[in-house]
Amino acid sequence: MKTRLNLKPLAMLTLLLLGPALNTGAWAHEGHDDGDAKKAVLVPGNAPLRLPDGTVFLPKSAQRGMGVxxxxxxxxxxxxxxxxxxxxxxDPHVGGRVQAMIPGRIEAAGPHGLPAAGSKVKKGDILAWVVPASGAIERANQSALQAELKASLGLAERRLARLRELADTVPKKDIDTAESDVASLKGRLAAVSGGLSGREALVAPVSGVLAASNAVVGQVVEPKELIFELIDxxxxxxxxxxxxxxxxxxxxxxxxxxxxxxxxxxxxxxxxxxxxxxxxxxxxxxxxxxxxxxxxxxxxxxxxxxxxxxxxxxxxxxxxxxxxxxxxxxxxxxxxxxxxxxxxxxxxxxxxxxxxxxxxxxxxxxxxxxxxxxxxxxxxxx
Missing domain, CATH: 2.40.30.170 (Efflux pump adaptor protein, beta barrel domain)
Structure with missing residues (x-):
């Protein structure tokens, strides 16, 4: 009696052993012994892979995930x-810079304080004030000159008043001279007083946006120092x-x-x-x-x-x-x-x-x- 051999388990075992070789494309073409032979390449699965020839295998799912x-x-x-x-x-046509003309101390121009960089301003807006800074000797000299001018102005006004009372007997040219002296002394006194208590306004030369603001309240600045810069x-x-x-x-x-x-x-x-x-x-x-x-x-x-x-x-x-x-x-x-x-x-x-x-x-x-x-x-x- 002849025994039948069951080949099914043997075939399955063979496929299991040869499966990795099939997946990796380890089979060579005929005539693989010559130097120019090419190996068959099979791409494994759906994972991105750099292939031996330098190209890249990239599945559609990976392309969507990478946003290719x-x-x-x-x-x-x-x-x-x-x-x-x-x-x-x-732009020199529509841009501008604001610089200090005199040495002094920065003060805010309004209740909202100094404008910050990026703020919009209009032409003619006062951005800040510069309070003049002067030494003790210079201020003393100005104060002395102010007192002298006040005294001279008082004398000139009294003299003018007397001449006007004697207008019928005094020449008109003397009255005109006295009036001119009073006006001159008032102007000189105003200039000296302004120098002691006045301040310089930093005005926006153009309308635009502040590109730079280098001002801080109380900051001491020098002449020609850049305070604000404006652009269109x-x-x-x-x-x-x-x-x-x-x-x-x-x-x-x-x-x-x-x-x-x-x-x-x-x-x-x-x-x-x-x-x-x-x-x-x-x-x-x-x-x-x-x-x-x-x-x-x-x-x-x-x-x-x-x-x-x-x-x-x-x-x-x-x-x-x-x-x-x-x-x-x-x-x-x-x-x-x-x-x-x-x-x-x-x-x-x-x-x-x-x-x-x-x-x-x-x-x-x-x-x-x-x-x-x-x-x-x-x-x-x-």
Whole structure:
């Protein structure tokens, strides 16, 4: 009698042993003994993975969790751009400074105290008072002069009164002389008294917003000391610095980036002009923007990168700057979507465009989909 062998448990055991090898793609093609053979790669599960060829496998669920967004590239002819260092400066037409003319002590101008930085003021508003400061000897001399003038004024007034009583017998010119002496003494006495008890008003020269307030009640200030600085909230001026020669007739406009990440935007600037005098071996270029709230976008003195647009054009692929990242070799790369769940790092050459975008001139083709959000997260996958 022949015994039948049950092969079902044996087959199951074989699958269990060979399962890991199947999942990891450990099978080689025929002819694996030659040097150019390729191994079949099977992606395990739904976890992000850096594959042996350098590409990244990223499932759809992981793409949604990481917020990965892609954009199709479109070729365009755009103005050539130069990136220059710059800083925000005051608009001299609508900005102003308030400085002390005399040495003294700061006093508040109203019941609400001194205005704080960021407050809105109108032209002609009194921002503070400066009480003159003088030494003991100077005040003593002024007090003595004041007493002398008071005595002289009393004598002149009594003399004028007597002459008016004798108006019928006294020449008219004597009365006029006495009246002139009284008026002169009154003026001199008022000037001396004002010097002892008067104060200087710090008045707003223009309407706007206080960009800086360096005043504190009781503070002692010197002549020409800056107390307040005002700007127009609707005016922005930027000074770019060019260390290399630039054809000024080719400068068309400029932009400066404001914000970070997805909130970043480019503020357009119009070219005002450039002085014909170097400053610290560099040529300053002045740009401006007049729009609602433009002056509040960047504080005075803020260093910025100015993207100066020239009239000449260059062909390329515009791309958000957030798409650029660096690989382990410190090369600038972008991640190209080659398949629904496959991404490839591609080295590129680019030029600055407007502070928010760059112009890719080499390494990509029109129509390819590039990661514009989440590129740095994909680069971290190992």
């Amino acid at each position: 967004l892609t954009q199709a590239l479109v070729a365009a002819d755009l103005p050539r751009t130069l990136e220059l260092p710059g800083r925000v400066i005051m 909230p609707d005016s922005l001026h930027v000074e770019a610095t060019a260390f290399d020669p630039i054809p000024l007739d080719q400068v068309a406009a400029a932009t400066v980036a404001v914000g970070e990440g997805s909130q970043q935007q480019a503020i357009p600037l119009s070219f005002v002009g450039a002085p014909r005098r170097l400053r610290e071996q560099a040529l300053p270029l002045i740009f401006e923007n007049h729009a609602a709230g433009a002056g509040m976008a960047l504080p005075l003195g803020q260093p910025v990168k100015v993207q100066v647009k020239l009239k000449s054009t260059v062909s390329g692929l515009p791309l958000p700057a957030s798409a650029l990242t660096r690989n382990t070799a410190n090369q600038i790369v972008v991640w190209v979507k080659t398949a629904p769940e496959r991404f490839e790092a591609r080295p590129i050459r680019s030029e600055p465009l407007d502070g928010v975008r760059v112009l890719v001139t080499d390494g990509l083709k029109a129509g390819e989909r590039v990661v514009v959000q989440g590129a740095s997260l994909i680069a971290q996958i190992r």
